[in-house]
Amino acid sequence: MRENIKDYNLEELKEKFIEIGEKKYRAEQTFKWLYKENIIDFNDMTNLSLDLRNKLNELFYIPIFNIIKKQESKDGTKKYLFDVGDGNAIETVLMKYKYGYSICVSSQIGCKMGCKFCASTGIAFVRNLTAGEIVEQLQAVEREENIRISNIVFMGIGEPLDNYDNVIKAIRIINNDNGIAIGARHISISTSGIVPKIYKLADEKIQCTLSISLHSPVDEKRSELMPINKVYNIEELIKACKYYIEKTNRRVSFEYALAKERNDNLDDAKKLVRLLKGMNCHVNLIPINEVNNSDFRKSTNENIIRFRDYLNSKGIVATIRRELGSDIDAACGQLRRKNLN
Numbered sequence: 001m002r003e004n005i006k007d008y009n010l011e012e013l014k015e016k017f018i019e020i021g022e023k024k025y026r027a028e029q030t031f032k033w034l035y036k037e038n039i040i041d042f043n044d045m046t047n048l049s050l051d052l053r054n055k056l057n058e059l060f061y062i063p064i065f066n067i068i069k070k071q072e073s074k075d076g077t078k079k080y081l082f083d084v085g086d087g088n089a090i091e092t093v094l095m096k097y098k099y100g101y102s103i104c105v106s107s108q109i110g111c112k113m114g115c116k117f118c119a120s121t122g123i124a125f126v127r128n129l130t131a132g133e134i135v136e137q138l139q140a141v142e143r144e145e146n147i148r149i150s151n152i153v154f155m156g157i158g159e160p161l162d163n164y165d166n167v168i169k170a171i172r173i174i175n176n177d178n179g180i181a182i183g184a185r186h187i188s189i190s191t192s193g194i195v196p197k198i199y200k201l202a203d204e205k206i207q208c209t210l211s212i213s214l215h216s217p218v219d220e221k222r223s224e225l226m227p228i229n230k231v232y233n234i235e236e237l238i239k240a241c242k243y244y245i246e247k248t249n250r251r252v253s254f255e256y257a258l259a260k261e262r263n264d265n266l267d268d269a270k271k272l273v274r275l276l277k278g279m280n281c282h283v284n285l286i287p288i289n290e291v292n293n294s295d296f297r298k299s300t301n302e303n304i305i306r307f308r309d310y311l312n313s314k315g316i317v318a319t320i321r322r323e324l325g326s327d328i329d330a331a332c333g334q335l336r337r338k339n340l341n
Helices: 010-019 024-035 050-059 131-145 160-175 195-204 219-225 234-248 266-276 301-313 334-340
Strands: 066-072 078-083 089-097 100-105 151-154 187-191 209-213 252-258 281-287 318-320
Touching: 010 024, 066 131, 078 131, 089 131, 100 131, 131 160, 151 160, 160 187, 160 195, 187 195, 195 234, 209 234, 234 252, 234 266, 252 301, 266 281, 266 301, 281 301, 301 318
Parallel strands: 100 151, 151 187, 187 209, 209 252, 252 281, 281 318
Antiparallel strands: 066 078, 078 089, 089 100
16 A cells, blocks of 8 residues: 655654665655655656656655645635545634735544534544645645745644644644755644643644643633643643753743633633732633634624733733634634534
8 A cells, every 4th residue: 555655754754765775865855855845756856867757656646635625715715625635624724814824723533622612623533644644735825826944833623732743843844944844943842731742742843833822821711611721730731841941942822712701801801810929931822713512702802902911011921813704704614613513
């Protein structure tokens, strides 16, 4: 059975080429064709011999994601539902900013975490995405739009740290100078808080941004929102974040989705200040995306601004995330959920 060639990082590909009787530098050439040129046919790799191209066609395939559905927001945000080739579908979102294009990729088909306000909740977990499937999301969008993407966030469907090995391999492919060459500081990993994997990620010393889905500074309330808090509570989570900051010298970002009359009052803000005081961190306040069959509602603009201003007044850097794609099923999992209905 042929293998997905994008599931190999460069070092693994070099080893594979030696196994099949080829020189290491041929692996580098192939890697550049795959990622720098975004070539989707081995036969177009013109500096490889015909014999090698035939060999590659026999051993490998290059994944090509077809678009099942594409939505475009009035603000320019684009959302893609991709066919991954085995009857399953994943979501990817392209966002345009002044500094360039940013892409939000999925790491799993479905999710196990069960966060109450997430559209992915209620959709059965199927499997992890491979490293090649993660990278192909970015490359499929670049081919479709004829653009170069400068930033990537692991914030789509799935918990990235629950698919740790494949996510790390994908990052190393994306970060490689012979590959897509997106700098680690332009890569962000969002997690609901799998504490042991946060320590492991810190020891990788990749220098990517760690984003924590916090959403409440109170264990009881956070456990209601996010079941993972019953396994790794806030105290354990903050300790792991401090370790990450110490090991990487990188600021940690805390995502805080504001839900009306749930976690958006001044008392919550005060407790959040006490929790984060003295940390090298940033709080990203998110006006919650309302999801069908959920009783969570978006906080008022007045409460969101008041919450931000209080945090800033106490020395905690807080900003309100710009709302993008609210008219095109912006929440993770909404488009895939509709496709399954």
